Amino acid sequence: MSRPPAGFQLEGVGLTLGGSAVLEGVELSIAAGDVLAVIGPSGAGKTSLLRLLNRTVRPSLGTVSMDGRDLASLDGPGLRRTRSEVGFVHQEHCLVPNLRVVQNVLAGRLGRFGLWGALRRLVWPGSLELEAVHALLERVGIADKLFERTSSLSGGERQRVALARALFQEPRALVADEPVAALDPARSRSIIELLGRVAREEGLTLVCGMHDLTLAREYFPRCVGLRQGRVVFDGPTAQIASASFEDLYRLEEREESSD
């Protein structure tokens, strides 16, 4: 991919949603081309942190910048362009179930189509685009599903479509929010492996929020631990003590039982 990968900088980021603090004092530096996992228990603020990166969410405090540009300053077409540079793979429900796979992948460039372009692609996608989508589906291993209705796919196949759509955006960074939360262990492993491989081959920045410590330690060279909205550790996976990983979840259990 010709475009350089994106880097992110979070400085003193706090986020309050509905009166409760979701993130507090988050400092995070993601260099262009970094591959990292954001791990932590449910409710730790992983999703919110990831959403800051394409400005689906705005921080209440501090700044989030992409390649040195404050995302809060973006608006209108600039915001759309920046968003299209970040390929986002969601937990689930992010595809349009009643459309065919090809249209779901094409939707990755919806922001560039305009109204008539979008309508035309709903009815009759061009043959060049069809080939591009087919090639992407080949890469994620489901080329035979090109014209399948998306609702008929399995959970793992849907995540592959979601990844293909994110890649069709020609992104500079991939952000995945617990992409395997709804999958069984074998399929989880193959999706995470695929994400890592694609990011490496394309030279993309990859930020992946996840629960599974084993997968995180196996596939991600860097791990950021998040608990109750705060970063509790951040560094090369090999240098983080096993106890730190386990603490992320153990502390939470004690808090829950003390309620």
Add this chain to the structure above:
Amino acid sequence: MEAPRIPRPWPLGPRGVLLAGLVSAAVGAHLYLGLSWADLVPRGTGAQVCGDFFAAALRPAWTYEADFVPPGSAPFLLRLGEALLRTIVFASVGMTLALGMAVPLGFLASDAWWEDTRGGEDSRTGRGRLVQGLVRAVMAGMRSIHELLWALLFLAAFGLNTFSAVAALALPFGGTLAKVFAELIDETGGESSAALRAAGGGGLALFLFGRLPGALADMASYAFYRFECAIRSSAILGFFGYPTLGYYLHRSFENLHYREVWTYLYALALLVLALEAWSAALRRRFVA
């Protein structure tokens, strides 16, 4: 030693109170009307008429029941066929107009439309709210008057012409369709369109690509159901003199030609059943 008692909520909560209120309202309405089951048993000549009418159900007419048929009249079954065809045509044209109104109105009345076309999390503009409110008010006006009342109004205004019948159908049907379309669109859930917005999508394209496909199958299936209703209403409009099934049904009834009445009723029922089977087949094809 006695076990400590666990305090529990009073069984008649707010829902219980509501239920009790509804039941007593129903009983009150019943008493107000002074219904008597004995009224269901016909007396005197009523019994005779009732007997004749239901006996005719077993022997629907295939030809005119009248002894004298004006020369040059079409055969009974041909007239039945024409009446059915006109009933379908009135309903189809009425539904087409209704859909033409319901699609834009339903879009504008949905929250999803404003969310998708106006940048999602950013709050809706004052003008957007005003337009949505106006559209909803127009829809409420259209559907709060029954098609038979619209027909009476249009008959008085435009006379007995095809347009008045079709417009009488189109207005209330358009209002109801628009309301249900808006609800179906809002029920799809915003996840897929939010994901596409996060990828840089927006505007009408986002609504059409990310939101509408999720509601389209249900919208089509509801439109088919309303088409059934339109067929029935179109038939009934004949009672006002429009040349649909109801016109002939009404005349046969007045002339005590009950066997003809039953033929018309069976034809209408068959038509509605056929339509239902067709729409079910279409739904299977499109939704599966």
